[in-house]
């Protein structure tokens with residue numbers, strides 16, 4: 128792999144922007160924006176970026192979960208929560224603080240392919256959550272804690288490193304969401320909750336239809352903290368119906 132010096136990369140990226148050749152992707156990824164003056168300006172003007180630092184969260188996306196939980200009450204003291212695609216760990220910070228409120232014995236398992244600094248009271252697994260090996264590791268932790276098939280909440284904010292090609296990114300995220308949903312169906316307890324991220328696209332509707340049979344309610348949510356120009360949204364599935372499990 129050839130490494131391009133940062134200054135050269137930033138300059139060439141800005142030059143291309145000036146010539147009007149850059150088309151920023153309309154999805155969750157900043158992959159083509161990062162390092163440009165446009166990106167820096169956006170960060171400086173973003174109230175959530177400032178709040179993240181002040182409130183000591185690891186990532187801006189924390190405000191999406193905080194907003195969803197404040198509105199829909201999905202994380203409770205004593206809950207068992209699995210956070211798929213967890214790095215750098217801000218969703219797990221919230222999950223752990225809400226699950227352990229009032230000195231309750233909540234259990235949080237955070238999984239990501241990337242290494243991330245450990246969090247107090249959170250089990251971390253580094254690996255691909257779509258693989259059997261990683262799912263077995265999650266099950267081991269659940270078993271050791273007497274929580275096999277007794278998970279209250281599965282969260283999935285997993286996203287691939289975006290290519291900027293909308294249909295391709297959409298297909299990948301649908302596969303991740305499908306895998307998270309399949310795992311959730313195996314591990315959730317009656318009335319459990321699944322929350323996952325998607326990008327707009329034709330396969331989102333099909334995925335939702337497949338999942339609907341397992342839950343009382345399935346709804347799309349676009350939190351205020353999710354950027355308006357991003358096609359990401361979240362799907363909140365509440366009231367898992369154990370009797371419909373295959």
Ligand SMILES: C[S@@+](CC[C@H](N)C(=O)[O-])C[C@H]1O[C@@H](n2cnc3c(N)ncnc32)[C@H](O)[C@@H]1O
Pocket residue numbers: 185186188189211212213214215216217218219238239240241254255256257284285286287303
């Ligand atoms: C948007 S970030 C998650 C941010 C996180 N919710 C937080 O608040 O800190 C998406 C993460 O999904 C992870 N990811 C993508 N595919 C994955 C997979 N198959 N298994 C595990 N992690 C995955 C990426 O490595 C990335 O860290």
